[in-house]
Amino acid sequence: MAFMKILIAFILLWPFVGFLFNGLGRNYWSKKVIAYKATGYIVASFIASIFAFLHVQAHGAVTVHYFDFMNTATLKIPFDFKVDALSSLFLLVITGVGSLIHLYSTAYMKDEAAPHYARYFAYLNLFIFSMLILVLGDNYVVMFIGWEGVGLCSYLLIGYWFTNGNYNYAAKKAFIMNRIGDLGFLLAIFWLIAKLGTVNYSEVLTYERISNLSSFDITGITLLLFVGAMGKSAQIPLFTWLPDAMAGPTPVSALIHAATMVTAGIYMITRSNILFSHSEITQNVIAIIGISTALLAATIAIKQNDIKKVLAYSTVSQLGYMFLGLGVGAYSGAVFHVITHAFFKALLFLGAGSVIHAMHHEQDIRKMGGLKSKLPITHITFLIGCIAIAGVPPFSGFFSKDEILAAAFAKSPIYWVLGVLGAAMTAFYMFRLYATTFLGKFRGSADQENHLHESPAAMTLPLVLLAIASAIAGAIGIPEMMGGHHWLAHQLIPIVGEPVELGLTHSMEWILMAVSVSIALIALIIAISTYIKKTDEEPSTAIGKFFYNKWHIDELYNEAIVLPLNRFAGFLKNVIEKQVIDGAVNGTGKLVQYSARKVRLIQNGQVGYYILFMVIGIILLFVFWFNDLSILRFFSNLNQH
Amino acid sequence: MPIQYYIFFCLSLFSIGVVGVLTRRNAIIVFMCIELMLNAVNLLLVAFSKMYYGLAAQNGVANTVGIDAQIFVFFIMVVAAAEVSIGLAIIVMMYRNTHSIDINFLNRLKN
Amino acid sequence: MNVLEILFYVLSAFALLSAIMVLVSKNPIHSVLWLILVFFAISGHYILLNAQFLAIVNIIVYAGAIMVLFLFVIMLINVKKDSEPQKHLYVKFIGVIAGGSLLTLLIALVKQAMPLVGKNVLLKEGSIGLIHPLGKALFTDYVVPFEISSVLFLSAMVGAVLIGKK
Numbered sequence: 001m002a003f004m005k006i007l008i009a010f011i012l013l014w015p016f017v018g019f020l021f022n023g024l025g026r027n028y029w030s031k032k033v034i035a036y037k038a039t040g041y042i043v044a045s046f047i048a049s050i051f052a053f054l055h056v057q058a059h060g061a062v063t064v065h066y067f068d069f070m071n072t073a074t075l076k077i078p079f080d081f082k083v084d085a086l087s088s089l090f091l092l093v094i095t096g097v098g099s100l101i102h103l104y105s106t107a108y109m110k111d112e113a114a115p116h117y118a119r120y121f122a123y124l125n126l127f128i129f130s131m132l133i134l135v136l137g138d139n140y141v142v143m144f145i146g147w148e149g150v151g152l153c154s155y156l157l158i159g160y161w162f163t164n165g166n167y168n169y170a171a172k173k174a175f176i177m178n179r180i181g182d183l184g185f186l187l188a189i190f191w192l193i194a195k196l197g198t199v200n201y202s203e204v205l206t207y208e209r210i211s212n213l214s215s216f217d218i219t220g221i222t223l224l225l226f227v228g229a230m231g232k233s234a235q236i237p238l239f240t241w242l243p244d245a246m247a248g249p250t251p252v253s254a255l256i257h258a259a260t261m262v263t264a265g266i267y268m269i270t271r272s273n274i275l276f277s278h279s280e281i282t283q284n285v286i287a288i289i290g291i292s293t294a295l296l297a298a299t300i301a302i303k304q305n306d307i308k309k310v311l312a313y314s315t316v317s318q319l320g321y322m323f324l325g326l327g328v329g330a331y332s333g334a335v336f337h338v339i340t341h342a343f344f345k346a347l348l349f350l351g352a353g354s355v356i357h358a359m360h361h362e363q364d365i366r367k368m369g370g371l372k373s374k375l376p377i378t379h380i381t382f383l384i385g386c387i388a389i390a391g392v393p394p395f396s397g398f399f400s401k402d403e404i405l406a407a408a409f410a411k412s413p414i415y416w417v418l419g420v421l422g423a424a425m426t427a428f429y430m431f432r433l434y435a436t437t438f439l440g441k442f443r444g445s446a447d448q449e450n451h452l453h454e455s456p457a458a459m460t461l462p463l464v465l466l467a468i469a470s471a472i473a474g475a476i477g478i479p480e481m482m483g484g485h486h487w488l489a490h491q492l493i494p495i496v497g498e499p500v501e502l503g504l505t506h507s508m509e510w511i512l513m514a515v516s517v518s519i520a521l522i523a524l525i526i527a528i529s530t531y532i533k534k535t536d537e538e539p540s541t542a543i544g545k546f547f548y549n550k551w552h553i554d555e556l557y558n559e560a561i562v563l564p565l566n567r568f569a570g571f572l573k574n575v576i577e578k579q580v581i582d583g584a585v586n587g588t589g590k591l592v593q594y595s596a597r598k599v600r601l602i603q604n605g606q607v608g609y610y611i612l613f614m615v616i617g618i619i620l621l622f623v624f625w626f627n628d629l630s631i632l633r634f635f636s637n638l639n640q641h
Numbered sequence: 642m643p644i645q646y647y648i649f650f651c652l653s654l655f656s657i658g659v660v661g662v663l664t665r666r667n668a669i670i671v672f673m674c675i676e677l678m679l680n681a682v683n684l685l686l687v688a689f690s691k692m693y694y695g696l697a698a699q700n701g702v703a704n705t706v707g708i709d710a711q712i713f714v715f716f717i718m719v720v721a722a723a724e725v726s727i728g729l730a731i732i733v734m735m736y737r738n739t740h741s742i743d744i745n746f747l748n749r750l751k752n
Numbered sequence: 753m754n755v756l757e758i759l760f761y762v763l764s765a766f767a768l769l770s771a772i773m774v775l776v777s778k779n780p781i782h783s784v785l786w787l788i789l790v791f792f793a794i795s796g797h798y799i800l801l802n803a804q805f806l807a808i809v810n811i812i813v814y815a816g817a818i819m820v821l822f823l824f825v826i827m828l829i830n831v832k833k834d835s836e837p838q839k840h841l842y843v844k845f846i847g848v849i850a851g852g853s854l855l856t857l858l859i860a861l862v863k864q865a866m867p868l869v870g871k872n873v874l875l876k877e878g879s880i881g882l883i884h885p886l887g888k889a890l891f892t893d894y895v896v897p898f899e900i901s902s903v904l905f906l907s908a909m910v911g912a913v914l915i916g917k918k
Contacts, residue, residue, distance in 0.1 A: 607744050608843070612663050615850045622857050644871045648862050650764045654790075656855035657771045663847030669826060670780060673787050676818065677771060680794050683810075687803050687881075691873045694880050708880045708889045714806055715890070718813055719901045723908035725818050729825045730915040736829050 004055060004062045008081050011048045011091065012132055014041040018125035026118030034114070035106035038121035042102050042128055046095035053088040061085070061494060063138055063202070070141075074197060080138035082201060085491040086335070090135045090267060093342050097259040098128045100462035104350050105251040107458035108357060120160060124255070127153035131260045135267060139200040140189050143268065147185065147232065150261045151178040157256065158248040170244040177241040181231015188224035191217065205274045215279070222275050222282040229265030234316050235293045235323060240554050242316055246308040250353030253308060257315055258345030263338045266322050273331050273496045287327025287411070291418050294320030296551065298425035302432070303548040306363050307352045310433050314389065315345055317426060321404055324419065330407030331496040332489040336477045337400035339488075343473055344388040344397060347466035351382035354455040354463065355437060365433065370442040374452040377460045379438050381467040386434045388470040390427035390520050396474035402513055403477065409512055420516045427520040431527035439532045479509075647688035654681035668732050668742040672725070679721050686710045686717075756875050759800060767793035780826050784819055791815040801873070803881030 018041035022034055029037075056062065061084030070077040083091075102124060109120055130149025137143040152175075159171030192199055195217050196209055203209060210218065229235070234242040242262070246253055256262070269276060269286075276282055294317045301313035318341050325334035356363055358375055372379045388395040391402070401423060409416035442449055454460065477488040546552070624631060654677065661674030690707030697706040736742050770789040777783045791814045798807035879885055890898060 608663060608666070608847075612847060612850060615659060615663065615854055619850070619854055619857055622861065626861055644873055645862065646760070647873060649859060650767075652855055652858050652862070653768060654771055656851045656858075657768070657775065659854055660848050660851035661775045663850060664775065664844045667780060669822065669829075670774075670783055673774065673783060673822060676814070677774065677787065677790065680791065680810075680814070683806075684794055684797055687798060687801055687806060688873050690880065691801050691803075691875070691878055692871050694878050695872060698878070705880055705885050705889065708885060711803060711806060711880065711886060712890055712894050715809070715886075716897060716901060718809060719904065722813060722818060723904055725821060726908050726912045727915070729821060730912040733825060733828065734915055742829060 004052070004083060005064045005066075007048055007052055007055075008064050008083065008136065009066075011045050011052065011095075012081075012129065012136070014045045014048075015125045015129040015132065017041065019122045019129060021122075022118045022125065023122035026115045026122065029114070029118065031110070031114050031117050034118045034121055038125055039099060039102040039106060041125060042095060042099040045128070045132075046092070046099050049088070049091040049095045052083055053092055056083055056085060056088045075193060077139060077141050077199060079142060080200070081136040081142070082138040083136065084494060086267075086270065086495045087135050089335070089339070089491065090263075091132065093339055094128065094131050094135065094260050097342050097346050097466075098124075098255060100465060101251050101255045101259075101346065101350070104254075104353070104459050104462045105249070107456045108251055108353055109249060120157075120249070123153055123156045123160070124252075127157065127256065127260075131264070134264055138202070139198075140192065140204075141199050143271075144182075144185060144189065147182065147228070147264060147268075150256075150264060151175060151182065151232070154178070154245070154256050154261055157252045158245045160248055160252065164247075167247040170241070170247040174241040174245050177238045178231050181228045181238055184224045184227025184231070188221045188228065191221050191224065195221075201271065205272065207274070210274060210278055218275060219279045219281050222272070222279045223285065225268065225272060225275075226282060226286055229269055229323075230289070231265075233262045233265030233319050233323070235265075235289050235320065236296065237553075239293060239297070239316050240550075240557060243309050243312040243550070246306070246312050250308065250349055250356060253312070254346045254349035254353070257312065258349050259342040262315065262319055263322075263342065266319075266326065266334055266338050269323075269326050270331050270335055270496065273326075276326070277329065283327050283329065285327075287324050287408075287415060290320045290323030290325075290327050291408075291415060291422070292320070293317070294324065294422040295418060295425075296320075298422050298429065299547045300550050301429040302425060305366055307355065307365050307368075307433065307437065308349075308363055310365075310429060311345070311348055311352055314348075314426065314430065317422065318345070318389070321401065321419070321422070324408060324415065325404035328404075328407045328411040328415065330404055332477075332486075332492045333400065333403035333407055335492060336403060336488050339476070340388070340396040340400045340470070340473050343466055344385045344395075344470040347381060347385040347463060347470055348389070350459070350463055350466065351378050351385060354378040354459055355382075357455055357459070358452050360451055365436045367443055367445075368437045369440045370438070371452065372438045375438075375454050377454060377463060381460075381463040382438065383434065384467040384470055386430045389430055390524055391423050391516065392427075392520060392524070393517065394474060395471050397470070398517070399474040399477050399479070402516065403479065405516055406509055406512060416512070420519055423516055424519045424523040427523040428527045431524045432531045435528045435531035439528070644688065644692050647685060651681045651685040651688070654678075654684075666743050668735070668744050669729075671744065672728055672732070676721065676725070679717060683714045683717055686714050756800065760797075760875075763793050763796045763800065767797075781823070784822050784826065787822075788815050788819050791819070798881075800875055801881065802876055802878050805881060805883045805886050 018038050022029075022038055026034075061082065064081045064083065066079045066081070068076065069079040102121070105120070105124065109117055112120065127150060130146045130153055132146070134143050134146025134150060137146060155171045155175040158174050159168050161167050189199060192204060195213055196204055198204060213221075231238045242257055245257060248256075276286075297313045297316035297320060301310050301317065304310045304313060318337070322334045322337050322341070325331070325337060354375065355368065355371060355378060358371070358378075359368060362368070384395070388397040391398045393399075405416055405419045405423070408419050475487075477486055479486055658674045658678035658681065661677065662671050665671055665674070687710065690710035692707070693710075694704070694707040697704050732742060767790050770786045770793060773786040774783045774790065777786060791810060795807040795810045795815075798804075798810060
């Protein structure tokens with residue numbers, strides 16, 4: 001127990017020390033020192049996480065108590081951390097992928113000046129720290145602390161190149177949308193405290209406590225929690241911040257939007273699965289929103305021409321799949337997809353970063369092409385990532401996606417059909433991206449062509465490692481029907497319960513799998529054959545335009561919400577702030593000055609007046625001194641009437 | 642003589658002195674009224690001293706009960722003398738500087 | 753009516769009258785002279801109370817030295833009869849009222865003070881006013897203030913000279 005306490009402290013504190021070190025000393029250290037330190041801390045955390053994971057495997061779940069955060073008679077919120085199978089798995093993913101991204105960033109951000117370089121790594125370390133707190137917390141409040149922390153760090157990192165006004169706008173958008181979600185989360189916490197008087201997992205997430213809540217309560221709380229997840233994990237309607245968040249550096253996109261922050265929502269819902277299982281309505285809501293987000297994002301991604309935007313919409317779409325999984329009760333499937341998605345999405349983003357780096361910060365895929373020969377390692381790893389995301393066996397994406405689709409089919413075949421449609425579109429747009437970027441002839445300028453070179457080892461090594469992970473990560477969740485022992489599901493039994501029997505026969509499952517894989521393969525082949533030769537210029541059809549313009553959702557939000565709010569804020573500023581509040585404050589000052597001017601005239605320097613007032617004062621003093629009883633009686637008589 | 646008579650008499654003298662201080666404009670007259678007040682107080686002290694002496698002497702024993710008050714009066718006179726000398730010196734200086742001993746005119750403490 | 757009582761009333765009336773004349777006189781020299789009369793009346797009171805030492809000291813110090821000092825200063829400054837502008841009638845009125853209310857108040861306070869009811873002042877007798885007991889007390893119990901008062905005089909002299917320097 002003590003071992004675990006120290007271990008967790010280390011895991012948490014190393015990134016935080018990295019943040020302090022890089023943040024406060026950013027004007028002193030050289031870039032090399034900063035890079036080593038920052039990456040080293042995260043790698044150390046990763047190694048410690050491995051120890052924690054093994055400890056949990058051997059000894060089971062552990063709750064580590066540090067101190068009492070809030071301790072009142074009715075409400076006790078301790079600063080506890082829970083290390084069990086779910087959180088230790090997430091620990092491994094966060095620190096593992098995080099350390100790879102740190103390594104990658106040391107080369108990618110090489111061109112920055114030293115103070116800014118240090119600032120970047122400080123924020124990155126702080127981000128990992130907040131994410132770890134989120135995942136390790138033993139109650140909703142500690143999780144919320146981490147929740148807020150990652151929201152803050154995403155703002156800081158998206159707006160990293162702060163001299164560009166558009167980037168700042170994107171950062172603000174991300175933070176504000178997150179905030180809306182946070183409001184839902186907070187309301188859920190308050191509701192929990194009001195009804196149950198506690199927020200600790202061990203006390204909230206038990207069947208006895210939950211049966212005390214009315215179904216209205218449970219539905220309300222879970223819906224509010226889902227609102228929080230919506231904001232953080234970019235579901236409809238709070239998803240428009242994620243594509244704009246591509247303004248940040250590519251490794252940041254990889255870390256935040258592929259591997260960690262956006263999965264916070266999934267984690268939170270998985271952790272609270274008991275609550276969600278009790279509310280039919282919320283589960284339906286989650287599933288519907290999940291699948292709609294998946295489809296909507298996929299349609300937009302088909303028409304995008306910026307390499308990072310395609311990947312961003314792909315992230316939104318895959319998140320939709322995860323929520324679909326949560327909504328139909330396939331919690332271990334959703335967690336599985338989170339893990340595999342972390343690997344291949346980070347891989348894809350880092351690969352895109354490598355391409356952008358080689359193309360000297362060009363991001364439009366219409367200007368790329370034929371990079372296969374110039375960037376061999378990037379090419380192979382990117383291809384592996386694309387195959388994984390398309391759901392082609394035996395790479396990891398197939399297993400996780402299929403688990404979700406099978407559970408969806410068991411709930412309702414419509415979900416399955418839509419899911420397969422989405423999978424087909426995923427395969428289509430990913431291979432469109434792949435073909436346009438790597439196959440065919442180079443379409444950029446001659447200057448760029450001369451500049452093309454493979455990225456340095458610090459960037460390709462993470463790519464390779466992530467590619468290997470994407471390829472073999474499926475092994476942790478091979479379902480029984482294929483002869484595997486679903487290790488992940490067994491791990492998560494203490495948290496999500498026994499895997500639900502889907503009621504599908506083995507042959508049914510084989511058929512489902514075969515259908516989805518074949519449709520994906522068909523989409524893949526169509527994409528490659530189409531885009532190996534041509535590129536998409538401005539779309540001509542109406543539907544094409546609609547998809548290209550992101551369904552005009554941003555414009556809708558702007559008109560409906562942003563502009564009225566701006567007008568309201570302007571009104572508040574001009575009328576209330578300037579006239580009412582300033583008037584009151586200034587008025588008080590003017591009043592004091594005026595009265596002072598009048599009172600000052602008493603001091604006229606004439607001794608006679610002074611003595612007169614002295615005498616009057618003495619008289620009054622005597623009167624009050626010797627008659628205090630009668631005066632008090634007089635006043636009390638007054639008060640009685 | 643009941644002590645009240647002395648008290649009333651001294652209080653009257655005292656208030657006449659107060660009225661004088663408030664009413665007159667000549668600095669020297671004001672000063673003199675202050676002396677008047679001091680004298681009233683002196684008389685009252687001596688009266689009290691005799692009162693206590695009388696009370697104690699009713700038993701017929703020789704004593705010096707009220708002597709403190711008379712010594713106090715003596716010291717008041719001492720202090721009054723010193724104060725008068727200084728005060729008059731100041732008044733003379735003010736006259737030399739401003740050629741007036743009107744206290745309304747000497748309002749350097751204004752505002 | 754006792755001789756002593758008559759004497760008391762006469763002296764009191766005399767003192768009060770002279771005090772009012774001090775206030776009312778226009779000529780400052782007249783005010784000084786009336787004040788000297790007040791001091792004489794007070795000294796008469798002292799003798800009535802058998803405080804002989806204080807009576808003589810009052811005459812010598814107050815009426816003799818201090819008032820003469822006042823006279824010197826008045827003559828030095830050469831205050832004329834009507835050169836002093838009068839205060840506002842309003843102010844005088846207020847001043848009189850204030851003083852009068854002070855008097856009324858204090859009398860009212862003292863009138864009902866319990867410890868003082870029925871106590872009488874011993875006139876004409878009593879040895880504490882004589883010089884012998886007074887001197888004894890002064891030089892045994894109160895010798896320290898006595899010495900300090902000499903320092904006080906020294907400082908007053910020095911102060912007066914300093915202030916008076918050009």
